[in-house]
């Protein structure tokens with residue numbers, strides 16, 4: 001049996017805070033630049049879901065793989081995609097992670113282990129199995145974490161993918177970031193089970209639901225699942241319950257969301273609560289945390305400036321990268 | 329010009345957004361026939377669809393007839409196929425055309441083939457409405473036009489209107505047609521009343537499939553197009569008229585069936601043809617049509633038929649690349665000049 005990780009030490013606690021803050025501050029910057037009209041793009045805010053990515057982020061090694069979705073900024077940052085290239089890609093610049101050709105829905109940065117970002121609901125799941133197969137065949141102990149939403153658990157790819165992973169004991173952790181909505185539809189209106197994790201039983205793999213807004217609980221569950229995968233014991237479905245603060249995408253009127261529910265979720269901002277918890281429990285001083293935030297803010301200033309001053313891709317880039325060779 | 333377009337302009341019907349015309353057609357069809365029902369993601373209230381195209385319909389007809397589904401494209405199309413065979417007239421929505429890839433088996437192996445495989449016993453009278461198109465910075469997986477996939481599958485009819493009035497009349501025809509119809513709506517046109525709005529006659533009217541509409545008459549070159557690119561053709565025609573080049577713009581409106589006769593009539597007159605569509609040019613519908621024009625009118629042509637389509641690439645994200653991907657007025661103009 002894989003060993004149950006102990007409680008997180010101080011460094012781990014602060015590393016999680018750093019990732020969460022990086023996500024929160026990046027998101028705030030995106031939204032403020034979008035609102036003021038300084039940038040224009042389709043933006044899926046991950047605000048509210050920070051603790052989930054931080055929870056697996058601190059367990060992963062640089063050579064582990066991550067697959068995610070259009071709402072992926074938090075996952076990109078948790079896997080260590082560098083800020084400058086990330087911002088440049090969001091703004092469609094030549095210096096972006098994908099030369100400006102993929103955009104925010106398709107961030108790819110193999111150097112960080114961020115392998116695929118998909119805009120097709122559920123499609124990352126079978127692809128994650130492929131990374132798992134490669135690690136299995138290579139005989140490495142790399143782990144793949146694939147992130148998707150509650151809505152994605154209703155599409156065929158989810159069911160086919162989980163079954164295959166269980167049969168082949170693939171080193172994959174399926175992280176369902178359950179923010180209670182799929183686009184404009186509340187989960188209860190589209191999903192026949194109360195907990196997505198119940199579905200794991202149908203495929204013969206462990207399934208666990210965790211409060212994804214509780215960083216330590218999430219860290220513990222992710223740690224167990226990742227350790228299991230690394231030890232060759234097979235996949236786990238982790239359902240991390242959370243909330244999306246800003247609806248499906250920027251500009252969403254959110255008329256289908258319960259106002260009080262959203263207000264309560266935002267008042268229980270997991271990043272703010274975690275910050276208070278760190279202070280109250282003596283894990284860090286106000287100065288420690290403020291310093292982390294200042295460093296991130298400076299790095300974001302730098303990344304925004306870098307991205308804004310970067311050129312758009314050269315017109316010839318339209319035709320490159322379609323095939324291995326240049327197009328005829 | 330068809331009666332519809334002429335009358336609509338003559339008596340000044342209210343100008344509507346493209347999306348509003350689709351909504352009206354759905355409303356009329358549901359009112360007329362209790363067998364018509366809708367299914368798709370997010371289509372019910374309060375949101376009424378992510379583009380608000382189905383706004384109000386679930387309130388009016390109930391959620392048993394305006395069925396909001398899970399994110400399950402294969403299940404959506406499969407359910408439409410089954411209920412169509414059982415006598416209903418489902419109108420399924422696939423939110424964006426790229427997601428057709430997720431349910432292609434149900435569309436091509438089932439919706440498209442079942443009438444034939446059953447020797448005509450089990451028709452599949454259903455509509456798949458889908459929004460499509462580049463130009464909004466959505467990147468490679470939310471921007472494609474894939475009509476050629478469906479045209480290449482015998483058994484499926486395909487419509488792709490360019491104006492609100494055509495959209496309404498064609499959608500009503502589609503719903504009451506006894507075959508599966510793929511109905512393609514370019515997102516850029518939904519709510520942009522200034523560029524794509526137009527007068528829409530009230531009430532129930534039908535525009536038959538397989539009847540093209542000459543949106544502008546001309547004598548020097550025929551521009552054949554469909555969907556949003558008809559507007560680009562009209563803009564090009566206006567521009568070239570200043571130099572005395574007279575373009576005729578033929579809007580196909582439906583691709584299966586395709587009004588080839590209308591195209592041949594026009595090209596017979598102008599001796600020149602340029603085919604324009606947003607989909608990737610390679611193996612696009614333009615290739616088929618160009619071949620047909622050459623087969624029928626080869627000896628009359630003053631120049632080889634030209635095609636203008638999307639670049640042979642996935643749709644890029646960066647703004648500048650995305651507009652280079654799309655066929656633009658200057659591309660159409662250049663193609664026309666090649667024929668002159």
Ligand SMILES: Cc1ncc(C[n+]2csc(CCOP(=O)(O)OP(=O)(O)O)c2C)c(N)n1
Pocket residue numbers: 071119120121122148149150151152153179181182183248369399401423427430
């Ligand atoms: C196959 C497919 N169908 C529909 C869509 C449109 N769509 C994009 S996001 C989304 C909701 C997904 O919800 P969920 O999986 O819960 O993820 P969340 O956005 O909540 O993070 C839908 C329906 C899509 N991108 N892909």
Ligand SMILES: [Mg+2]
Pocket residue numbers: 149150151177178179180181182183
């Ligand atoms: Mg969700």
